[in-house]
Amino acid sequence: xxxxxxxxxxxxxxxxxxxxxxxxxxxxxxxxxxxxxxxxxxxxxxxxxxxxxxxxxxxxxxxxxxxxxxxxxxxxxxxxxxxxxxxxxxxxxxxxxxxxxxxxxxxxxxxxxxxxxxxxxxxxxxxxxxxxxxxxxxxxxxxxxxxxxxxxxxxxxxxxxxxxxxxxxxxxxxxxxxxxxxxxxxxxxxxxxxxxxxxxxxxxxxxxxxxxxxxxxxxxxxxxxxxxxxxxxxxxxxxxxxxxxxxxxxxxxxxxxxxxxxxxxxxxxxxxxxxxxxxxxxxxxxxxxxxxxxxxxxxxxxx
Numbered sequence: 169x170x171x172x173x174x175x176x177x178x179x180x181x182x183x184x185x186x187x188x189x190x191x192x193x194x195x196x197x198x199x200x201x202x203x204x205x206x207x208x209x210x211x212x213x214x215x216x217x218x219x220x221x222x223x224x225x226x227x228x229x230x231x232x233x234x235x236x237x238x239x240x241x242x243x244x245x246x247x248x249x250x251x252x253x254x255x256x257x258x259x260x261x262x263x264x265x266x267x268x269x270x271x272x273x274x275x276x277x278x279x280x281x282x283x284x285x286x287x288x289x290x291x292x293x294x295x296x297x298x299x300x301x302x303x304x305x306x307x308x309x310x311x312x313x314x315x316x317x318x319x320x321x322x323x324x325x326x327x328x329x330x331x332x333x334x335x336x337x338x339x340x341x342x343x344x345x346x347x348x349x350x351x352x353x354x355x356x357x358x359x360x361x362x363x364x365x366x367x368x369x370x371x372x373x374x375x376x377x378x379x380x381x382x383x384x385x386x387x388x389x390x391x392x393x394x395x396x397x398x399x400x401x402x403x404x405x406x407x408x409x410x411x412x413x414x415x416x417x418x419x420x421x422x423x424x425x426x427x428x429x430x431x432x433x434x435x436x437x438x439x440x441x442x443x444x445x446x447x448x449x450x451x452x453x454x455x456x457x458x459x460x461x462x463x464x465x466x467x468x469x470x471x
Contacts, residue, residue, distance in 0.1 A: 169439065170197035170225045172218055174240055175232035176204025178317075179254065183283070184231055187428035193436035197225050200240075215240045219247045226250060227277075227439060234259040235327040238267070245270045250277040252435045256336050256451055257281075259327040268446045277438045279431075279445045282340035286430035287408030289420030294345040296402060296413065297395070302346060305377035305395035309338040310385035313367070319471045323365065330365030332454045335381035338393065339450040341408045342377070350375060352453055355461035360469035367469055371457055 171194050173184055185206055188196045198210045200218050205211040212218040218225070228244040229252040230237050238258055244251050245267060257280035258264040264280065271278035284290070311334055313323070322328050329336070343350060351374050358368040371379040377395075391407035403412040410420040438445055 176201035284337035289411035307379035313383040324363040343449040357461040362468040
């Protein structure tokens with residue numbers, strides 16, 4: 169199938185393009201970006217121009233930041249194209265509900281992707297936790313925004329989500345593996361004095377789980393979650409790629425390169441089956457954090 173990739177930035181070049189090039193399901197037939205291109209691939213600067221010029225492209229994958237994503241997704245759906253959304257699927261819950269309704273009206277696929285759910289050890293952790301009682305848990309998700317989003321001021325603008333851009337990856341795993349529904353009871357959000365989105369957050373869930381998200385960690389990065397259950401302890405490390413049970417290695421592989429190929433394989437299956445996959449549970453938790461969270465002003469941040 170032919171796919172157009174919209175938004176040619178770091179994540180597109182690091183993950184989307186290699187996944188598409190390695191897949192037997194897909195042909196990267198066009199890109200849409202104000203500045204980025206992929207060698208040998210037809211390039212457009214406006215999605216409207218691509219949709220008009222390339223009726224042969226049936227799928228659009230959106231790797232834009234969340235704020236401008238809605239208008240591009242809406243245009244693609246109205247043109248009868250299947251749409252795949254990078255995480256988070258939008259800047260607000262309401263706009264993603266609107267896109268889902270439009271996809272149903274047009275009879276096309278809409279897929280809200282969560283790449284961290286495809287990490288190497290997530291499925292095994294979910295299977296192990298099934299039927300068990302989680303007594304407590306803690307998530308530590310700390311990374312360096314200067315490394316992963318160099319100079320990308322949009323991430324600290326209203327709608328950019330700040331530390332929840334990576335933090336939602338942890339929440340996507342959490343909502344996938346836990347055997348019970350989650351809800352938030354409280355949060356503290358650290359906003360730099362010169363920014364509109366948080367740089368750090370601490371969350372509390374009714375299920376005895378806490379989370380520590382921070383965008384200021386230098387050196388080794390930390391993407392871990394640990395749980396105590398009625399059958400012992402379990403931990404996911406390195407973003408869900410390594411599994412530990414009762415303190416001992418229990419599987420996985422320390423690589424993130426399988427995540428996006430799995431997303432595109434899922435998208436191919438959805439298109440062929442005429443299905444949709446719109447799971448907003450991680451984004452609901454982020455919205456609740458902004459609703460319940462106490463705002464803490466911290467030092468200004470500059471890239």
